[in-house]
Amino acid sequence: xxxxxxxxxxxxVQEGKNLTINCTSSKTLxxxxxxxxxxxEGLIFLMMLQKGGEExxxxxxxxxxxxxxxxxxxxxxxxxxxxxxxxxxxADRTGTASKLTFGTGTRLxxxx
Amino acid sequence: xxxxAQSPRYKIIEKRQSxxxxxxxxxxxxxxxxxxxxxxxGPKLLIQFQNNGVVDDSxxxxxxxxxxxxxxxxxxxxxxxxxxxxxAVYLCASSRPSRVGYTFGSGTRLTVV
Numbered sequence: 620x621x622x623x624x625x626x627x628x629x630x631x632v633q634e635g636k637n638l639t640i641n642c643t644s645s646k647t648l649x650x651x652x653x654x655x656x657x658x659x660e661g662l663i664f665l666m667m668l669q670k671g672g673e674e675x676x677x678x679x680x681x682x683x684x685x686x687x688x689x690x691x692x693x694x695x696x697x698x699x700x701x702x703x704x705x706x707x708x709x710a711d712r713t714g715t716a717s718k719l720t721f722g723t724g725t726r727l728x729x730x731x
Numbered sequence: 732x733x734x735x736a737q738s739p740r741y742k743i744i745e746k747r748q749s750x751x752x753x754x755x756x757x758x759x760x761x762x763x764x765x766x767x768x769x770x771x772x773g774p775k776l777l778i779q780f781q782n783n784g785v786v787d788d789s790x791x792x793x794x795x796x797x798x799x800x801x802x803x804x805x806x807x808x809x810x811x812x813x814x815x816x817x818x819a820v821y822l823c824a825s826s827r828p829s830r831v832g833y834t835f836g837s838g839t840r841l842t843v844v
Contacts, residue, residue, distance in 0.1 A: 623773075652832050661735075661822055661835035662774070707773055709832075717762065717826070718787060719833070721773030 622646065623710050625722035632698050633730050640693045640725045642708035650711035651691045652719060653682050657704050665693075665706075695727075703729045733757065735836035737823050743842045749811035752839045755804070756825030762786075764833065765798055765808050766822040774822055780806060813843045 624643045632638050642651065650669045654662040666675045668684035668691060675682050679696045695702055705726050709719035736755040744750050756763050761782050766774035777796065779786040783803035791798065795814070800806040810817055820840050824833035 654832075654835075659820065659838070659840055661737075661837040662824075662833075664832045664834070667832050709773075718764075718776055718779060721775070723771070723773045 623708060623720055623722040625706075625708060625725050627725060628723070629726040629728075631728045631730060634699060635697055638695050638698055638727070640706050640727075642691045642693070642722055644689045644710055646689070646710075646712060648684075648688045648710050648712065649714040651682075651684050651688075652709040652711065653691070653693055654707045654709060655704050656707060656724070662707060698727075698729050700729045700731065703727055735823055735825055735834050737821075737836035737839055739839055740837065741840050741842075743844060744813055746815055746843050747812040749809065750813055750841060751807055751809045752821050752823075752841075754806045754808070754823030754836060756806075756823070757834055760825035760827055760834070761803070762826045763800060763806050764824045764826075765806070766824065768820045768822055768838070770819070777808070810841075813841075815843050817841060818843045 622645050626641045652667050653665040655665055656662045666682045671686040671688045673684045681694045684691045705724045707724045708722045738753050742750055763780045765777045767777050768774040777791045778788040778798045780800045783800050796810055798808045820838040822838045823836045826833045
């Protein structure tokens with residue numbers, strides 16, 4: 620089984636709707652990173668969470684890390700076509716911010 | 732600040748041929764990573780360099796893959812001979828010794844036919 624599970628695997632939402640993507644780890648995390656990837660391109664860093672209960676926001680995207688540091692959620696408010704892409708969570712299991720282990724990703728489509 | 736540069740962007744080769752990818756990290760980033768991302772999957776770490784030394788290459792298929800970072804700056808990843816299952820996007824990333832995540836390049840999409 621995957622050490623880092625993302626759900627859902629894919630998501631189609633209408634523009635303006637809210638959505639949530641989840642990332643669950645089978646092990647305690649030192650840190651959890653969220654990246655966005657456009658098809659066929661590199662990963663763009665969104666946010667990093669380190670402390671249990673931590674929440675960060677950037678524009679219309681909010682990410683949370685639960686108290687036990689084993690689950691994170693990414694919430695997008697009032698989705699726009701520019702939010703479309705693949706969202707990947709990456710786990711820091713060593714405390715050194717190196718050798719991130721990635722989930723399989725959530726593909727988001729935003730329809731007009 | 733310039734980003735992580737990778738070339739080529741795309742490469743199509745026949746199986747059993749060899750191929751090489753190049754990466755130039757952000758200036759001053761001591762740590763460099765090569766990841767393999769197969770379609771529909773998350774990136775998988777192949778090798779991690781700290782300056783010109785290998786930190787972790789436990790997931791690198793060493794019978795066919797090799798990587799070097801001779802002067803501690805740019806790096807080359809080579810596959811010889813390529814197999815069909817090597818078709819993937821090869822991502823290079825670099826980082827400082829801090830906890831703000833990597834910076835990724837745009838990747839090289841390899842198709843083995």
